[in-house]
Amino acid sequence: MVSLADATWINPPARFERGDDTLRIWTEPGTDLWQRTFYGFRNDNPHMLCFTTAEPYWTFAVRVDFAYTGLYDQAGIVVYQDSEHWMKACAEAGGDHPTMLGSVVTNAGYSDWATQLIPADWHTLWYRLSRRESDFRVDWSADGRDFHQLRLFHLGNSTGAVRYGLMACSPKDGSFEATFSDLALTGCLWDPE
Secondary structure, eight states, rough: OOOOGGGGEEESSEEEEOOOOOOOEOOOOOOOESSSTTTTEEOOOEEEEEEOOOOEEEEEEEEEEEOOOSSSSSEEEEEETTTEEEEEEEEETTTOOOOOOEEEEETTEEEEEEEEEOOOOOOEEEEEEETTTTTTEEEEEESSSSOOOEEEEEETTOOEEEEEEEEEEEBSSSSOEEEEEEEESSSSOOOOO
């Protein structure tokens, strides 16, 4: 069990409810996380509630419930070292298009983006983030039991302490409600073989 009392805000929303094991937030409009690639813009103001650890091997898991209202609304997990080195994994509202489950890794100030489509009527996902020194793995689940690999990545600037946790944002003009629960921190579940 991990307690949200041990986490620190980066860009807190104006409205949130935080208990020891559940966080509910209402996003602010115009919040996003992206650096340079293709679009040229630089956004670094999502709502993030992060833990910090120098432990080199661990797995963090969380359930995320979301009620998107606008295009590109996002809620998921994050590893955030600084504006030039971070990862986010989240479902993103597609408006008239299906919802995308994706991940963005930013190294040396340039973001990439990998996506896959998921049903638009899904409003709950589980994520697992595992660390093995400066390498990470993200898994996702639609039911909290069967997890599937979303991404392996290396994150620059992460040889010591890292900040990881919860993330939500609304890049357009809207706002939505997201709830994070069932948080767990365990030994590393990512078997290297």
